[in-house]
Amino acid sequence: MKKVTNVIVAGLGGQGVLKLTDILADVLFHEGYDVKKSEVHGMSQRGGSVSSEIRFGEEIASPMIPEGEADLLVSLDSTQTQINLHRLREGGTVIRPEDEPIGELSNPKCANVLMLGALSRHLDIPEQALLDGIAKFLPAKVLEMNLAAFKLGRKGGLK
Amino acid sequence: MSEKLFLSGNEAIALAAIDAGAHLGCGYPGTPSSEILENVALNGGKAEWAPNEKVALEVAIGASFAGARSFVTMKHVGLNVAADPLFTIACAGASGLVVITADDPGMASSQNEQDNRRYAVAAGVPLLEPSNSQEAYDLFRQAFALSEEFGTLVLFRVTTRVCHSKCVVIRDGSPVTPRPTGYVKDIRNRVMIPAFARVAHRNMRDRLRRLEQRNETGEFSTEKSGTPELGIIVSGISYEHAREAAPEAGMLHLKMTYPAPIELMRNFAAKYQRCLVIEEGDPFLYEQCRIHSIPVEGKPEMFRFGELNVGRVRRIISGAAEDEAPAPAGKPPQLCVGCPHRKSYEVLRDLGCIVAGDIGCYTLGVLPPFSAVDTCVCMGASIPTGLGMRHVLPEKDARRVVSVIGDSTFLHTGINGLVEMVYNRPATGHLLVILDNSTTAMTGLQEHPGTGRKLDHTRTEHRVSIDALVKAAGVDHLDVCDSTLETEKFRSLVQERLASNDLSVIICRRPCILAAAQEKKLREAGK
Numbered sequence: 001m002k003k004v005t006n007v008i009v010a011g012l013g014g015q016g017v018l019k020l021t022d023i024l025a026d027v028l029f030h031e032g033y034d035v036k037k038s039e040v041h042g043m044s045q046r047g048g049s050v051s052s053e054i055r056f057g058e059e060i061a062s063p064m065i066p067e068g069e070a071d072l073l074v075s076l077d078s079t080q081t082q083i084n085l086h087r088l089r090e091g092g093t094v095i096r097p098e099d100e101p102i103g104e105l106s107n108p109k110c111a112n113v114l115m116l117g118a119l120s121r122h123l124d125i126p127e128q129a130l131l132d133g134i135a136k137f138l139p140a141k142v143l144e145m146n147l148a149a150f151k152l153g154r155k156g157g158l159k
Numbered sequence: 160m161s162e163k164l165f166l167s168g169n170e171a172i173a174l175a176a177i178d179a180g181a182h183l184g185c186g187y188p189g190t191p192s193s194e195i196l197e198n199v200a201l202n203g204g205k206a207e208w209a210p211n212e213k214v215a216l217e218v219a220i221g222a223s224f225a226g227a228r229s230f231v232t233m234k235h236v237g238l239n240v241a242a243d244p245l246f247t248i249a250c251a252g253a254s255g256l257v258v259i260t261a262d263d264p265g266m267a268s269s270q271n272e273q274d275n276r277r278y279a280v281a282a283g284v285p286l287l288e289p290s291n292s293q294e295a296y297d298l299f300r301q302a303f304a305l306s307e308e309f310g311t312l313v314l315f316r317v318t319t320r321v322c323h324s325k326c327v328v329i330r331d332g333s334p335v336t337p338r339p340t341g342y343v344k345d346i347r348n349r350v351m352i353p354a355f356a357r358v359a360h361r362n363m364r365d366r367l368r369r370l371e372q373r374n375e376t377g378e379f380s381t382e383k384s385g386t387p388e389l390g391i392i393v394s395g396i397s398y399e400h401a402r403e404a405a406p407e408a409g410m411l412h413l414k415m416t417y418p419a420p421i422e423l424m425r426n427f428a429a430k431y432q433r434c435l436v437i438e439e440g441d442p443f444l445y446e447q448c449r450i451h452s453i454p455v456e457g458k459p460e461m462f463r464f465g466e467l468n469v470g471r472v473r474r475i476i477s478g479a480a481e482d483e484a485p486a487p488a489g490k491p492p493q494l495c496v497g498c499p500h501r502k503s504y505e506v507l508r509d510l511g512c513i514v515a516g517d518i519g520c521y522t523l524g525v526l527p528p529f530s531a532v533d534t535c536v537c538m539g540a541s542i543p544t545g546l547g548m549r550h551v552l553p554e555k556d557a558r559r560v561v562s563v564i565g566d567s568t569f570l571h572t573g574i575n576g577l578v579e580m581v582y583n584r585p586a587t588g589h590l591l592v593i594l595d596n597s598t599t600a601m602t603g604l605q606e607h608p609g610t611g612r613k614l615d616h617t618r619t620e621h622r623v624s625i626d627a628l629v630k631a632a633g634v635d636h637l638d639v640c641d642s643t644l645e646t647e648k649f650r651s652l653v654q655e656r657l658a659s660n661d662l663s664v665i666i667c668r669r670p671c672i673l674a675a676a677q678e679k680k681l682r683e684a685g686k
């Protein structure tokens with residue numbers, strides 16, 4: 001199989017896990033990759049575990065990342081990191097909420113977009129494509145604070 | 160025209176319906192199928208929520224009788240509700256009629272794991288199974304043509320991962336204006352009196368024979384040759400897992416799995432030292448192979464449960480039989496903070512009620528801190544199962560039984576139970592609590608006949624009143640309250656009604672917090 005990159009995003013219902021992967025998958029699609037995105041959703045209620053996975057590369061078969069083959073795990077909630085670690089490959093990267101400057105956000109609702117910024121440090125995607133993707137998926141009135149959140153995450157590092 | 164898109168299976172099916180010139184899509188919401196009709200409406204097609212799946216299929220049958228291309232969407236258990244018209248129309252024949260069943264292996268959001276491919280055999284209709292969004296788009300368009308060519312309803316089976324995974328789709332069609340319709344009288348094929356039905360049954364078997372011959376041509380399958388050690392016969396999402404798990408293996412990928420291409424499978428299997436059938440759920444293709452003495456190997460029983468994935472397919476291939484390590488448990492879903500059901504359940508719990516529950520967000524009342532739901536079988540079962548308990552329990556316990564149902568579920572199949580309640584009244588009476596949150600919450604806030612809005616959320620004056628239905632049925636008491644704001648009123652009402660021998664209905668009316676937010680947005684948008 002040709003090189004495939006596997007990304008898992010995990011969190012709790014209502015934290016914007018699916019919005020994050022919607023944006024990223026769309027950007028990757030427009031960058032010309034073969035992309036598959038998969039998640040189990042359909043329950044409306046807030047608060048339960050949610051995870052969404054994206055695979056991209058030249059050609060993707062299964063929409064689900066084989067166990068132990070994820071390259072990157074983005075966790076939006078500290079309680080969701082541990083239960084997803086087994087899905088990561090040896091030497092894979094975990095992006096934890098504790099390590100990112102979420103506390104600096106004026107609106108904690110933008111944490112998912114900040115984490116997209118943090119994830120983007122590990123992906124070879126032009127920054128502008130990601131900024132355009134965010135603008136496509138988020139309503140105008142919250143766009144500015146989300147773009148700022150993205151940049152904060154992309155810069156990375158706690159003060 | 161050709162366009163490259165990034166779509167879920169459900170979005171792809173919706174687009175295919177538009178590009179096939181479908182006149183009408185009907186259904187009842189159910190995970191993982193709900194987004195199909197929503198996307199048909201978003202793309203300008205005609206789509207409706209019916210009160211239940213049986214009604215939806217019957218409307219679609221009528222449209223087909225009138226010369227239309229029509230289709231129905233539902234989750235797997237919905238087909239149980241629609242099974243009555245399904246079996247008869249399978250014999251009678253139909254044209255331009257497709258039923259989508261969205262199965263849920265692994266039960267991400269369902270009460271059972273039934274494999275609806277069995278329905279194709281039981282009813283006698285062809286079965287199509289796409290494995291990704293592209294195939295969903297291509298096959299769904301083809302399904303209408305197949306239905307018209309052979310004069311049969313086509314069953315279109317998707318699964319959770321096909322419905323909800325997104326992948327790249329080449330859309331090589333464009334919207335087609337639905338063709339003109341018209342009525343042609345044809346009583347031999349539309350009035351199933353025994354004299355006509357006997358002929359219809361023979362015709363159905365003949366159609367299946369011809370469909371099998373067509374499937375043998377290879378039109379609905381692809382074959383890839385591989386190393387002589389291993390050949391795999393596969394369908395649905397399992398195809399994607401298998402081609403990743405065993406890229407070197409030969410592969411026969413079937414898209415029409417009933418009537419299956421027996422000789423095609425036999426010839427394929429003969430080319431390999433070992434031939435495996437890989438499929439999620441029941442050993443459906445495997446059994447068809449074995450009945451016809453095709454030497455194939457199935458999967459061990461443990462892989463019948465849950466979804467397959469690349470890892471599990473690798474284990475099937477390697478013959479690993481050791482128990483699988485369970486994945487670490489995530490946090491289960493709970494009633495939202497501010498959910499209107501919370502107070503209702505607190506009261507029923509504190510009063511020590513035996514709660515016959517139903518299907519919806521409110522089934523979650525079974526979990527702590529409420530622990531208030533005692534039974535949940537299927538859509539609409541709350542009222543009859545509550546009545547059954549009342550009929551036979553000792554009086555002291557009979558008085559504790561309460562049936563609880565949501566508004567959408569009440570309109571789905573709860574009405575029948577209400578009629579039963581009035582007609583076969585238990586000696587202690589009964590109490591029915593309708594949790595009316597003004598939406599079909601669990602499946603994603605769909606409208607229903609009682610919300611005052613249509614599938615696309617536009618307003619309608621033709622709203623069905625649950626209150627009026629309850630009154631008309633002839634119960635002794637009907638009360639409406641908001642258990643969140645009037646908790647004490649609700650508590651004393653429940654106590655009073657349980658102590659009497661009357662038939663009582665209490666409607667707890669307060670919108671789901673997510674539906675209220677949606678309603679606010681719609682109003683702001685002037686809708």
Ligand code: SF4
Nearest residue numbers: 495498520600671672
């Ligand atoms: S989605 Fe609505 S009905 Fe369901 S738990 Fe949340 S508030 Fe309650």
